[in-house]
Amino acid sequence: MRPRRAAPVDDGRHDQPGLEKLLERVARGDRPAFEKVYDMVAAPVYGVALRVLRDPAQAEEVAQEVLVEVWRGAARFEGSRGSGVAWVMTIAHHRAVDRVRAAQAAIDREDRVARLEVRRPYDVVVESVETTLEWERLRRCLEGLTELQRESVTYAYYGGYSYREVAELLKVPLATVKTRMRDGLIRMRDCLGVER
């Protein structure tokens, strides 16, 4: 096991020192601490919901659900199992993707696959995202992936597609998509210097 708490944090907004400590206080019903948490994570939470859902009204609804969930479930955050930002972003990403999937469940599966994305999720993000240091750094790492790795990772994360759907969309075998998602993320992890 590597030390988590003691390791120095790097410079991203996502790991401002103190999110974990603040979540502990939120778990005890500390509202001022929650307001600080809100200010740290509201933009990432809304941002991910917006990229996945693409509709600002729905993204705002999901962001509200997620942020209330952070208040409600703060006691379930366990620092030993990951960073505070990963905990919050996992909730946000899952909620946004769940909503996309629920909407798509109404559509016949054949239609869904036939409705081939004309626009790749990555292109949509590139066009709409605000240029920040954080984004530039991520983009540089994404550009360092092979095309199939990048497509696999971004179709899943920003497009909300399952690996089966990604395989169908990109016309590659399931096993290949699984592998590309894994080695693509590993390369991203190393490129970003994510603390493990």
Next chain:
Amino acid sequence: MSRDPHTLAGAYALYAIDDARDRLSFEDHLTRCAECAEETRGLRETAARLGVAVGKEPPPALRERVLAEIGLVRQLPPAVTAPGPRPVSRRVGWPRVAIGLAAACLAAAAGLGVVAYRAEDALERERLGTQRIYAVMAAPDARTVTGKAGQNVTGTVVMSRSQGKVVFFSTGLAALPESETYQLWRIGPGGALPDRLTRPDASGRTPPIILGDLGDATEIGVTIEPAAGSREPSGAPLMVMSLPSA
């Protein structure tokens, strides 16, 4: 499911495994493979960076709405993860007397030995409608059906036609992230009716809960849904238990 489950670590971190059974068996794999759990954790942190990098300030009104709403939301207690005895005052056992009748039919079928369940707290126990659960389990026409999902997951349904009720409990269900819940469904000729939500405790058991009126239901199903539950199942059920017709 792949024969080499750890290749799913990337898909898992990207939330790209949409089949609940695959996700559960991968999580099950993580409990037995420390290296995989460590890798998955790192990939989850990495996936979070994909989200953080596309941050965007939400409309200012969101802040007021969220701060207003949290005033109305009761916070969850911490999850109890460490196995071991808990303070006696929080322990809610099944009274021996009530077990007598029910245990005879349950123990054999469910393989539980003793139906001893500890609820989170006394309030929760009240909400569970313990008395009504006993009534179903002890009914003369109580029938027990079990369902399996994988090797270790057993769902048990106790049905009483005379009472028109069904009780469900289970062992071995994997813990879910906060954003998800298990949901029960009463499945009949008209489709699946949404029923109760349930979560396993630290030992992987879900407490006995009483479901809605039996009606013309022929099966009870279990799915994984977003934390608030769903009106329609969003995926294939983890398990389905057919109710005896007589």
